[in-house]
Amino acid sequence: MNLHEYQGKELLSSFGVRIQRGLVAQNAEEAVAKAKQLTEDTGTGWHVIKAQVHAGGRGKGGGVKLAKNLDEVKDIAGQIIGMDLVTPQTSAEGKRVHQVLVAEDVYYPGDSEPNEFYMSVLLNRSNGRNMIMYSTEGGMDIEEVAEKTPHLIFTEEIDPATGILPFQARRVAFNLGLSGMAFKEMTKFVTALYTAYDKSDASLFEINPVLKTSDDKIMAVDAKVTLDDNALYRHKDLAELRDLREESPIEVEAGELGLNYVDLDGNVGCMVNGAGLAMATMDLIKQAGGEPANFLDVGGTADAARVEAAFRIILKDPNVKAILINIFGGIVRCDRVAQGVVDAYKNMGDAIQVPIIVRLQGTNADIAKELIDNSGLDVLSATEFQEAADKVQQVLS
Amino acid sequence: MSVLVNKDSKIIVQGFTGSEGTFHAGQMIDYGTNVVGGVTPGKGGQTHLDKPVFNTVKEAVDKVGADTTIIFVPPAFAGDAIMEAADAGIKVIITITEGIPVADMIKASDYIKDKDCRLIGPNCPGVITPGEAKVGIMPGFVFKQGKVGIVSKSGTLTYEAADQVVKQGLGITTAIGIGGDPIIGTTTKEAVELLINDPETEAVVMIGEIGGQLEADAANWYKESGSKKPVVGFIAGETAPAGRTMGHAGAIVGGSDDTAQAKKKIMRECGIHVVDSPAEIGKKVAEVLG
Numbered sequence: 001m002n003l004h005e006y007q008g009k010e011l012l013s014s015f016g017v018r019i020q021r022g023l024v025a026q027n028a029e030e031a032v033a034k035a036k037q038l039t040e041d042t043g044t045g046w047h048v049i050k051a052q053v054h055a056g057g058r059g060k061g062g063g064v065k066l067a068k069n070l071d072e073v074k075d076i077a078g079q080i081i082g083m084d085l086v087t088p089q090t091s092a093e094g095k096r097v098h099q100v101l102v103a104e105d106v107y108y109p110g111d112s113e114p115n116e117f118y119m120s121v122l123l124n125r126s127n128g129r130n131m132i133m134y135s136t137e138g139g140m141d142i143e144e145v146a147e148k149t150p151h152l153i154f155t156e157e158i159d160p161a162t163g164i165l166p167f168q169a170r171r172v173a174f175n176l177g178l179s180g181m182a183f184k185e186m187t188k189f190v191t192a193l194y195t196a197y198d199k200s201d202a203s204l205f206e207i208n209p210v211l212k213t214s215d216d217k218i219m220a221v222d223a224k225v226t227l228d229d230n231a232l233y234r235h236k237d238l239a240e241l242r243d244l245r246e247e248s249p250i251e252v253e254a255g256e257l258g259l260n261y262v263d264l265d266g267n268v269g270c271m272v273n274g275a276g277l278a279m280a281t282m283d284l285i286k287q288a289g290g291e292p293a294n295f296l297d298v299g300g301t302a303d304a305a306r307v308e309a310a311f312r313i314i315l316k317d318p319n320v321k322a323i324l325i326n327i328f329g330g331i332v333r334c335d336r337v338a339q340g341v342v343d344a345y346k347n348m349g350d351a352i353q354v355p356i357i358v359r360l361q362g363t364n365a366d367i368a369k370e371l372i373d374n375s376g377l378d379v380l381s382a383t384e385f386q387e388a389a390d391k392v393q394q395v396l397s
Numbered sequence: 398m399s400v401l402v403n404k405d406s407k408i409i410v411q412g413f414t415g416s417e418g419t420f421h422a423g424q425m426i427d428y429g430t431n432v433v434g435g436v437t438p439g440k441g442g443q444t445h446l447d448k449p450v451f452n453t454v455k456e457a458v459d460k461v462g463a464d465t466t467i468i469f470v471p472p473a474f475a476g477d478a479i480m481e482a483a484d485a486g487i488k489v490i491i492t493i494t495e496g497i498p499v500a501d502m503i504k505a506s507d508y509i510k511d512k513d514c515r516l517i518g519p520n521c522p523g524v525i526t527p528g529e530a531k532v533g534i535m536p537g538f539v540f541k542q543g544k545v546g547i548v549s550k551s552g553t554l555t556y557e558a559a560d561q562v563v564k565q566g567l568g569i570t571t572a573i574g575i576g577g578d579p580i581i582g583t584t585t586k587e588a589v590e591l592l593i594n595d596p597e598t599e600a601v602v603m604i605g606e607i608g609g610q611l612e613a614d615a616a617n618w619y620k621e622s623g624s625k626k627p628v629v630g631f632i633a634g635e636t637a638p639a640g641r642t643m644g645h646a647g648a649i650v651g652g653s654d655d656t657a658q659a660k661k662k663i664m665r666e667c668g669i670h671v672v673d674s675p676a677e678i679g680k681k682v683a684e685v686l687g
Contacts, residue, residue, distance in 0.1 A: 123503075125580070125610070126609075126610055128507070128580040130503065143652070231498035234473075260644050262638075272553075275643060277553035277633075278643070278644060279634040280633040281675075282636040283634070286636045292636050328556045330553070331424070331536065361560060362536055384676070385557065385561075
């Protein structure tokens, strides 16, 4: 589950990580009120208005702007709220902005130059340990840094038995070239950051940039926070931060029905049991000349109610020209699935206007094929994987 | 010969009396698997499916000599179940449970790393040595005895591959479902290595998916091993969009090196017979075995 920047920052702050302070606003008037409040609280003169959507690269799309007075706060917040923000990480249509974060200006002049760093905490899949990845090159696209100047990226592996150790925090601060007050601040920052990650069952923290201010404070200016869905049961307070507006409505609906669904751009819908077979089926659709319209894992039970729910989800996509059902029956009996398909088809009447190809293999596959073939429905049956692909090709041409 | 499990394995079921544990333990026993008992804390002393129930894994090891376990306990308690099994001296720990928090798996894998045991999974279909032991949730009848080993991250795709291999008139030595989570006990490389070193296995099918480096590691190991045993590979998820989790928690493209295309390229360079179509796994195995 992803958090908004403002939610992520609140989480960090609750663990003692210094953040660029801000207040969230739903409209331009509220933004002005929050800007006044923030000036009272922090003394900031200027304000940064930041679109709150689940996508990176917001600045590039015009979703982050500096306001030098309250009139500008109002204008900019008015422009950003309600816009469809297009960034390198969104679709071409962009993402609707429902709220902005009104944040303090932290790039004020002072005794030293402000300096930006990059820092993330994530799982190193190759050894099953968390690591802190950091770089002197803050505020930039980290993939680009990794490609062009990999020697400027450092990592610190964390032993799960000990957590982050003081010498590791010092090493981070040294590698970032810090000294004096900023050095101490960084050791505190990185220690608190890792603690926050650990205690909140996060799967990704990305802080870009981490800022050293002109008066040598270290703070998180942005926060991308992803939480481990499997651990949300023990963080009820964090689970409530989920913003359904940021997710595809069709995926949310599928999730409520217990279907694992990912919306894609293609023309052939698919319904499969098992994630690996579902991906393989998508690949096969492509090789048969189609494009997969979705990923859909119906899971271990594929009865009539579930098949019907899956049909309704797939058919919400107007681009779907055919549907391929691919079930490998193990514990699930194919004849039950076949009966589910027949019942769902009959229940839905005219709602199904596209050809259906059903491939059932495994337990009771023969009975299932007979059931489909004798149903009188406009359903093509197959038993072999390749046969299913051929039939997809046939209906598309 | 076979790897990991055979007719002599003394198998217990953790989460024995729960609905999943009961159903699948029943199927395993029907298959002829040597299930010697089960563990459900608080139900020790009872009998379930005609087998003894123990309060702790240690008790099962002491009283019936258990050396292998299959874990069905719910996600919140599964990490603990793995550590209990390792502590009790179980040698092969097969974890079916899906949805274990990553932090729990970090802790469990750290705990067991110096113990004399092997973890398979979690979030996997288990391991089957046809005709000897089914320690998992796979449909037993699909897997016929033979000389092809299978390693796979996915459940139903394993069944698909086994079915295709069997329909070519071949069979399976051992099929190992390693699981689709970001942290798993036995990697693709380790599972492939087990099968390559198994004298009865004449060819290996290696099925992977997008995300992570496991297949690349396995391919590089295979090349360096100089093994002459053919390996047939498939990677699912060529059409999966970057940055989206495709069902399995670990199935997510994070960069340019964990896409299906990148993995297949490395595998080909390392001498693995890669098929682009999941419908051609069986055919390719028959071809390489001549």
